[in-house]
Structures are given as C-alpha cells and as structure tokens.
Amino acid sequence: MPDPRFAKGAAFTQDGYVPIADAKISVLDWGFTRSDCTYDVVHVVKGGFFRLADHLDRFEASMAKRRLAPPQGRAEMEAILHRVVALSGLQDSYVAMVALRGRPRVGGSRRPADCENHFIAYAVPWVDVMTPDVQARGGHLWIASTPRVPDASFDPTVKNYMWGDLTTGLLEAHDHGFDTAVLLDAQGFVTEGPGFNVFIVKDGAVLTPDRGSLGGITRRSVLDLCAAEGIAAAVAPITREMLEDADEIFTATTAGGVMPIARLNQRILGNDRPGPLSAKLRALYWQRHEEGWHRTPVRYEDAG
Amino acid sequence: MPDPRFAKGAAFTQDGYVPIADAKISVLDWGFTRSDCTYDVVHVVKGGFFRLADHLDRFEASMAKRRLAPPQGRAEMEAILHRVVALSGLQDSYVAMVALRGRPRVGGSRRPADCENHFIAYAVPWVDVMTPDVQARGGHLWIASTPRVPDASFDPTVKNYMWGDLTTGLLEAHDHGFDTAVLLDAQGFVTEGPGFNVFIVKDGAVLTPDRGSLGGITRRSVLDLCAAEGIAAAVAPITREMLEDADEIFTATTAGGVMPIARLNQRILGNDRPGPLSAKLRALYWQRHEEGWHRTPVRYEDAG
Numbered sequence: 001m002p003d004p005r006f007a008k009g010a011a012f013t014q015d016g017y018v019p020i021a022d023a024k025i026s027v028l029d030w031g032f033t034r035s036d037c038t039y040d041v042v043h044v045v046k047g048g049f050f051r052l053a054d055h056l057d058r059f060e061a062s063m064a065k066r067r068l069a070p071p072q073g074r075a076e077m078e079a080i081l082h083r084v085v086a087l088s089g090l091q092d093s094y095v096a097m098v099a100l101r102g103r104p105r106v107g108g109s110r111r112p113a114d115c116e117n118h119f120i121a122y123a124v125p126w127v128d129v130m131t132p133d134v135q136a137r138g139g140h141l142w143i144a145s146t147p148r149v150p151d152a153s154f155d156p157t158v159k160n161y162m163w164g165d166l167t168t169g170l171l172e173a174h175d176h177g178f179d180t181a182v183l184l185d186a187q188g189f190v191t192e193g194p195g196f197n198v199f200i201v202k203d204g205a206v207l208t209p210d211r212g213s214l215g216g217i218t219r220r221s222v223l224d225l226c227a228a229e230g231i232a233a234a235v236a237p238i239t240r241e242m243l244e245d246a247d248e249i250f251t252a253t254t255a256g257g258v259m260p261i262a263r264l265n266q267r268i269l270g271n272d273r274p275g276p277l278s279a280k281l282r283a284l285y286w287q288r289h290e291e292g293w294h295r296t297p298v299r300y301e302d303a304g
Numbered sequence: 305m306p307d308p309r310f311a312k313g314a315a316f317t318q319d320g321y322v323p324i325a326d327a328k329i330s331v332l333d334w335g336f337t338r339s340d341c342t343y344d345v346v347h348v349v350k351g352g353f354f355r356l357a358d359h360l361d362r363f364e365a366s367m368a369k370r371r372l373a374p375p376q377g378r379a380e381m382e383a384i385l386h387r388v389v390a391l392s393g394l395q396d397s398y399v400a401m402v403a404l405r406g407r408p409r410v411g412g413s414r415r416p417a418d419c420e421n422h423f424i425a426y427a428v429p430w431v432d433v434m435t436p437d438v439q440a441r442g443g444h445l446w447i448a449s450t451p452r453v454p455d456a457s458f459d460p461t462v463k464n465y466m467w468g469d470l471t472t473g474l475l476e477a478h479d480h481g482f483d484t485a486v487l488l489d490a491q492g493f494v495t496e497g498p499g500f501n502v503f504i505v506k507d508g509a510v511l512t513p514d515r516g517s518l519g520g521i522t523r524r525s526v527l528d529l530c531a532a533e534g535i536a537a538a539v540a541p542i543t544r545e546m547l548e549d550a551d552e553i554f555t556a557t558t559a560g561g562v563m564p565i566a567r568l569n570q571r572i573l574g575n576d577r578p579g580p581l582s583a584k585l586r587a588l589y590w591q592r593h594e595e596g597w598h599r600t601p602v603r604y605e606d607a608g
Contacts, residue, residue: 011331024328025336027315027402027424032329034467035339067475098331108431110484110499112475120331127412149457150490153450154468162466163338164458171371171416180414186454195414 002089002303010087011122012080017087023122030115031100035162038062041254042217043126044085044093048295050254052078054217059097062158067112068099070119077119079302084123086303093123094255128256129195134179138262138274141193141249142178143240144169148191148212156192157215166194178263180251182243185212190238193251196259198238201248201277205232208252218252218285221294225284231277248275250282258282306393306607314391315426316384321391327426334419335404339466342366345558346521347430348389348397352599354558356382358521363401366462371416372403374423381423383606388427390607398559401425432560433499438483442566442578445497445553446482447544448473452495452516460496461519470498482567484555486547489516494542497555500563502542505552505581509536512556522556522589525598529588535581552579554586562586 009020031037040059043050056074063069072080077097085093102116109115130139146168154162169181182193191212192198197219199208206226208219226233243249248269249261258281260274269275274282289295313324335341344363347354360378367373376384381401389397406420413419434443450472458466473485486497495516496502501523503512510530512523530537547553553565553573562585564578573579578586593599 013331020332021330023331025331026325027317027327027329027400027426028324028428032336033343033465034471035465036467036471039337066471096331108435110431110433111478112471113478122331124332127414129414131412147454147456149453150451152490153453153457154472160468161337161339162468163340164464164466167338167340167370167416168458174415174417186456 003087006087006089009090009122009124010084011120012084013120014118017083020122020124023120025100025120026103028103029100030102030112031098034101035160036066036101036112037098038066038068038158038160039096039098040159041094041096042081043254044090044095044123044298045289047091047300048292048297049081049095050289051217051221051294052081052296054220054294058159058215058217059099063099065155065158068101068117070099070117072119077121080119080121082299083302084121085298086300088123089300089303090123090125092126094126095121095123097121129251129253130179130256130259135256135259138260138269138272139180139251140178140263141261142169142173142176142181143243143265144172144181144183146172146183147186148183150185151211156212159214163194170194183212184240188240190240190243195255196251196253199250199252200238200243200246201250201275202242202246204277205234206277207234207236207238207242209238210235211237216252216254218254218257221285222252222258222281225281225288229284248278250275250278258285307391310391310393313426313428314388315424316388317424318422321387324426324428327424329404329424330407332407333404334406334416335402338405339464340370340405340416341402342370342372342462342464343400343402344463345398345400346385347558348394348399348427348602349593351395351604352596352601353385353399354593355521355525355598356385356600358524358598362463362519362521363403367403369459369462372405372421374403374421376423381425384423384425386603387606388425389602390604392427393604393607394427394429396430397427398430399425399427433555433557434483434560434563439560439563442564442573442576443484443555444482444567445565446473446477446480446485447547447569448476448485448487450476450487451490452487454489455515460516463518467498474498487516488544492544494544494547499559500555500557503554503556504542504547504550505554505579506546506550508581509538510581511538511540511542511546513542514539515541520556522558522561525589526556526562526585529585529592533588552582554579554582562589
C-alpha cells in the first residue's frame with residue numbers, strides 16, 4: 001500500500017524524500033533568485049515512464065550547457081525518479097527533475113562556479129496544459145504581440161523556467177478570451193507557446209518551427225509517428241502568414257501530448273474542431289503508449 | 305537583545321516570521337517554475353533604510369505591470385520589512401521583498417489569474433556585488449558576447465530573476481579572468497550587467513544607458529548627486545564604441561553603491577584604478593548616507 005502522506009505527490013529535495021507539500025527550496029537559492037537552473041518533465045501513464053532515456057539525455061545536455069553538476073549521476077537520478085513515483089503510488093503522473101545552481105559554498109561569493117549545485121525531483125498527479133474539454137473542442141490559440149526571447153540571448157533548447165515572455169503572451173491570450181498563446185520572434189517567425197511546441201499542417205504535410213523552440217520530446221514523437229505513417233514532416237522556418245494560412249494547427253507537450261487547435265485569433269480552422277490529421281496523430285500517440293512504445297515500467301517496489 | 309535564531313537573517317514567508325535558514329518556497333510555486341515574480345532590494349546602513357519609499361514605489365509599479373497582487377498592502381509590506389531587519393538585529397543589511405505568483409487556487413488551472421499571489425521578505429547580512437578589494441582596485445569588466453534580452457520581450461524596468469543572459473555573460477567574464485560582465489543589446493548598445501547599472505564618463509560628463517536596463521535606485525542617486533554637484537549627466541544611448549572610448553566607467557547597484565571599473569576587456573582605464581569622477585561620486589554617495597540622505601530609521605523596537 002502506498003504511504004498516504006505521499007498521496008498528493010512525492011519529492012526528493014535537500015531534505016530527502018518528502019511529501020510534495022513539504023518540497024521546498026531556499027529563498028536564497030540561485031535556482032530561484034537568478035532562475036539559474038534547468039529542468040525536465042517526463043510523464044508516467046498506466047505505470048510506465050514514456051521516453052525516460054530521451055528525457056534524461058536532454059536533461060544531461062541542458063545541465064552541461066548551463067554548467068550545472070549536481071552530485072548525483074544519471075543512474076542515481078533515474079533511481080530517484082522511480083522512487084518518487086513509487087512513493088506517490090501514482091499510475092499517471094507528471095514527473096519533474098530540476099538541477100539548481102544552489103548557493104555559494106563560501107559566503108559573499110557572487111560566482112556561479114562557487115555554488116553547491118543540487119538536484120530535486122517530484123512526482124505529482126497529471127495536469128494537462130489544456131484541460132480535457134478544451135482538447136476535445138480544439139484549443140483557441142492567440143498570436144501574442146510580445147516577441148519570444150531570441151535564441152542568441154538564451155538557448156531555448158535548454159528547458160528553463162524563465163517564462164516572462166510566455167506569461168505575458170498567456171495573459172494577453174486570456175484577455176482576449178483565448179486558451180493559450182503562440183509567440184513569434186522579432187523577425188515574425190513562429191516559435192512556441194507556454195509549455196508546448198506548435199505544428200502546422202498544410203496540404204497534408206506537417207511542419208514545426210526550427211527556431212525559438214524547445215527540442216520537445218513529444219515533438220520528436222510526432223515526427224517519428226509521421227515517418228512511420230508516411231506523412232511528410234519537417235522542422236522548418238514558419239512565418240506568421242504560413243501559420244494563418246494553415247489547414248490545421250496542433251500543439252505538442254509532455255503535459256498533454258498532441259493537442260489540436262480549432263481557432264487562431266479570429267480565424268476558425270476547419271469546422272471549429274480538431275483537424276483530421278491532428279486527430280489522427282493524437283490518437284496514434286496514445287495508441288502507441290498502450291502498445292508499450294518507449295515504455296519503462298516504474299519500479300513501484302522501490303517505495304519501501 | 306536580538307534573538308540568536310535570527311542572527312544570520314530573518315524572513316517573512318507563508319510560514320510567518322522564520323530564521324533565514326527556514327525561509328523556503330514550494331517547488332511548485334510559479335514564482336519558481338515560471339520565474340513569475342518580481343522583487344526589489346533595499347539596503348540598510350547603520351540602522352537606516354536608504355530610499356525605502358523609492359524602492360516601494362518601484363516594487364509596486366513592477367507588481368502592477370506583472371499583475372501580481374499579494375494580500376498585503378504597502379503599509380503592511382513596509383512594516384514587514386522593518387520587522388525582518390529588527391528580528392535579525394542587523395545594522396547593515398540587504399533587505400529583499402518578493403511578490404510571487406504562487407499556485408492555482410483550483411487544481412489543474414494553468415491560468416495566472418487563478419493563482420494565490422504571496423509576498424515574502426528577508427533581511428540578510430550585506431553582500432556587495434563586487435568584493436571590497438575589487439572595489440578598491442577597480443573592477444575588471446568584460447563585454448559579453450551574449451546579447452541582453454530585448455526590452456520588447458521582457459520589460460527590464462520590472463526587477464526580475466530571469467538572469468539567463470546575465471549569468472551566461474558572467475560565466476564568460478570569469479572564463480576570461482574578469483570580475484563581471486556588461487551586456488550589449490542585439491543592436492550593439494550598452495545595457496547593464498548582472499545586478500548593476502553601468503555609467504561612462506567622457507570629457508567630464510556622465511552617461512548611463514537608456515535601454516535594456518533597470519531603472520536603478522542607485523542610478524537615480526548618482527544622477528541626483530551629479531545634479532547637485534553641477535556635473536553634466538544624462539540617460540542616453542551608449543554604443544559599444546562609446547564604452548570602449550570612455551575616460552572612466554563605473555557601475556551602480558544597491559548591493560555595493562558606486563563601484564568604479566579599472567579595466568574593460570584588454571583596455572586599462574586611466575592608471576588601472578578608479579577614475580577621479582567615479583571615486584568622487586562613490587565618496588559622495590556614502591557621505592550622503594552619513595548625513596541621513598533619504599534615511600528611514602529601522603524600527604528595531606518592532607522585533608518583540
């Protein structure tokens with residue numbers, strides 16, 4: 001039986017394994033005061049991680065790019081991820097791992113290299129980026145007026161918490177009665193939204209932006225599915241005009257999978273519901289999960 | 305007598321008044337996971353806040369711009385700031401206030417408007433951005449190759465923790481054996497460094513950038529001092545060439561005051577030590593503190 005203290009989620013922090021309500025970081029941690037950290041999120045469906053190795057690969061690459069080196073190695077991090085899920089007892093979960101800069105070992109230092117980096121992880125109940133009813137009707141997507149932070153200022157392939165531009169876009173979308181937002185870069189090319197990659201479908205071919213975007217694992221899964229199904233797909237520059245002229249639009253994220261869009265600003269796509277190729281890819285994505293695609297069973301026995 | 309539990313600092317958080325070691329936030333707080341927060345820092349010297357009202361004005365403006373509305377009003381926030389300093393017993397302190405987005409009141413929401421915003425504050429011992437020995441010899445400043453996040457993507461006058469570009473610049477400066485960095489924008493104009501504004505002196509006139517920068521309170525103090533002393537000073541566009549051609553360079557921040565620069569990349573300024581006008585402004589800045597300029601005595605009696 002899972003421990004009821006962990007029913008709302010379980011975490012690993014500098015305090016050890018704790019219930020999610022007790023999972024905290026210092027207000028002085030540079031992971032907070034400088035947002036000097038990187039993270040990743042893997043999901044668990046019906047007791048199995050999806051593409052766990054790919055998430056760990058990306059997390060390791062992000063840590064290296066930011067020179068973050070917590071004491072745990074990859075095998076230990078992986079064991080911690082299993083254990084937080086096992087402690088929670090959750091069969092469907094959103095599992096986060098974060099590497100933080102920490103605090104200087106010597107008082108008064110302002111040098112990142114002097115900090116004691118650390119690793120936290122937690123498993124919480126699944127929360128989709130778009131609620132299930134929004135996914136069923138198709139999301140309403142707003143093109144934000146705020147430009148995405150340029151790749152040159154911060155590498156968007158390093159998964160990060162610096163969401164200022166994305167939050168501004170999201171607030172703007174909500175002001176207009178839309179569900180969420182997509183941001184363009186300063187040159188007018190499509191980038192991503194708050195927590196998801198964007199895809200367009202035009203004349204049966206699938207395209208996703210080549211800039212201003214995270215190298216999403218769900219994005220990769222969509223490209224894999226397209227390859228397997230013989231659907232033309234590419235990572236390419238996408239202008240605002242191409243977005244507005246798309247036959248279909250959908251988004252992709254770990255926290256929700258493939259999520260179709262039904263409206264873009266004042267434009268109604270198709271019949272104001274998910275497009276056929278978007279719906280097909282969404283169905284395939286979950287069907288592959290059922291078939292055990294890239295599945296790593298959670299070691300629930302590790303809870304003890 | 306101050307309570308020894310608070311000797312290393314005192315904080316106000318969702319847990320009430322706590323020693324700084326216990327001052328924590330949830331790993332799920334959007335103030336962390338989206339860096340969705342704003343903050344301010346005021347200093348206390350010899351038992352008095354400096355320009356407390358100006359810091360509170362800026363903090364209120366930043367909260368409004370980010371639609372952050374913690375339950376405490378200004379008077380209550382001010383009382384909390386007095387109390388954390390009083391609890392710590394510190395006569396010289398760095399006092400931070402932070403407004404965080406918090407977490408959604410309803411589970412599953414991804415809307416900022418659904419979140420319960422909250423306020424934290426803490427007083428810790430003074431730490432300069434540049435160590436006292438570096439300030440005495442003059443800092444070594446590196447022009448980072450990473451461009452500052454554009455003002456259009458995130459308003460730099462909202463004091464924020466999204467330091468990714470600044471941290472990259474700082475790492476680059478350290479790699480080259482320099483103390484800290486200054487960032488240019490994508491158009492080659494000077495902006496700011498990690499935690500400070502930048503000034504140049506040319507032919508007796510003082511200039512500070514009009515873009516990509518926080519509206520620093522110390523910056524304002526420098527401009528006030530220049531006005532009082534009859535020194536020409538302006539907020540203006542500053543190109544890389546103007547920076548490289550400056551007679552003097554200095555930085556300004558709450559965490560250190562006026563800090564002269566002695567080297568810029570391979571260039572040695574003046575005699576490899578603080579320039580005369582920089583040194584004069586630095587001395588005036590601290591002299592005015594002694595004279596009680598913009599001073600609000602800390603209500604140490606509030607510790608009880």
